[in-house]
Amino acid sequence: MATGDDPNPMEEFLRQFGIQPGPDGTFDINQLVGPLQQAFAQFSQQMSAAGDGDGLNWILVKDVARKTTAASGPDPTPSPTQAASIRDAVALADLWLDEHLAMGRIDTAPVAWSRAEWVEKTIGTWEHLTGSVSSSLTGAVAGLMDRPEPEFAGMAAMMEPMMRTAAAGMLAAHVGQGIGRLATDVLSTSDLGFPLTERPVVALLPTNVGAFADGLDVPLSDVRIYLALRETARQRLFAQVSWLGPQMLALIEKYARDLTLDSAAFEEAIEAQMSGGLSPERIEEFGNQLAGKLFKPVLTPEQTEVLGRLETLVALVEGWVDDVVTQASAAYLPRAAALLEVVRRRRASASTSEAALKTLLNLELRPRRIRDAANLWAAVRAQRGVEGRDAVWNHPDLVPTGADLDDPLGFAENGHVTPAADDLDAQLARLLDEERGKGDAS
Secondary structure, three states: OOOOOOOOHHHHHHHOOOOOOOOOOOOOHHHHHHHHHHHHHHHHHHOHHHOOOOOOOHHHHHHHHHHHHHHOOOOOOOOHHHHHHHHHHHHHHHHHHHOOOOOOOOOOOOEEOOHHHHHHHHHHHHHHHHHHHHOOHHHHHHHHHOOOOHHHHHHHHHHHHHHHHHHHHHHHHHHHHHHHHHHOOOOEOOOOOOOOOOOOOOEEOHHHHHHHHOOOOOOHHHHHHHHHHHHHHHHHHHHHOOOHHHHHHHHHHHHHHOOOEOHHHHHHHHHHHHHHOOOHHHHHHHHHHOOOOOEOOOOOHHHHHHHHHHHHHHHHHHHHHHHHHHHHHOOOOOOHHHHHHHHHHHHHOOOHHHHHHHHHHOOOOOOOOHHHHHHHHHHHHHHHHHHHHHHHHHOHHHOOOOOHHHOHHHHHHHOOOOOOOOHHHHHHHHHHHHHHHHHHHO
16 A cells, blocks of 8 residues: 555546545455446446557557647648649659650559548558557566556456556547557658658648648749659559568568557556546557657667668668759759758758657667768769669669668779578568568458
8 A cells, every 4th residue: 555645647538437445554355346347337338449458559540640640730631633633743754754764654643642641541551550569568567467456466457457448548548649649740651761652652641731831942843853852752662562661661561560558657657647537648649758758768689680671771771862853853952962962961850750750669760871982883883874873773683772871982893792591581581571471362
């Protein structure tokens, strides 16, 4: 039992349901069964949208994400005029790109998305990438129920389902807010540097594009075409290079599997809920407050290696896009070089997207070597031509490594020596095989 002025969270939790201790200050477990069962049933009905306690309810995640985007400002459905402007920009981008890359056009029509539509269209990928995080809930909740007070030992079995439900709801709110924040910042489908849709599609978000262009000394139409060039090139790459997107997502999934919840922060949030009343609104509030505190900050050596590989791949993708778009736009967009610098500064800054990825997956994705990658691709193009540059993507063993970025001319002339497969490569191969198996079974 708590002493002095320190409140006992479990006692406060029981009091909110009208359950009081006896004259001696203890609870009689036999007398608690009926009231607790009634309280649990009432709470379970309230939290029916939060999931079953063993995972996340993605309807709730999506609802929180939509609320987050709505709270950030107006998010109108793109008008027919905006949609037509994006279709025209992508059509022009396709024409310009045809001469400057070997990848053919994709077969999906370009579209304009609101922030809410970006959430809807990418939620399936986020569910896959963050699914392993929810598996950490069982251990975290078990730790919460391991309390030293003997009078509460008999209640643990009854309370654990409620605590699992509360934890699942809080984590769903946390994940939903991270996705919602991303939606307020991204400019296009794969603006983060990796694919988020099942099929390649070029989509721009007019609201976010307008905010990006605000204050630039460049016409909005030029900004739109420039961003359309970047997204179209990126989607052509993902469509043509079948191994690239799955390997990037497998790296993220591998990284997420080793995430560990910060038990102390999680327990503090749960106890605060218990003392103030468990309700869907308070659970969402505490899920939002966990931003930046949910995961243990220390990465394992394997996570550090995975993150390095992922950052190199993102740098290679974005550096390749830089080179392709610079060549394709040189004769048509006088301010293309200035726009490239704006994009680079945006990537280098602590953006909303970076903070949201940190919230979602403790992922600080800062591919610092994009300029080096762009220089490498330019050197390969000068040495081997456009076809030779793009042929490097034909197999993962041909793609530059982090070490190759230090010697772009050497790579352009000789390529690199293929390293022997290590344990991490074998694990990623297994992940990719599992994904192919799922696709075959569906």
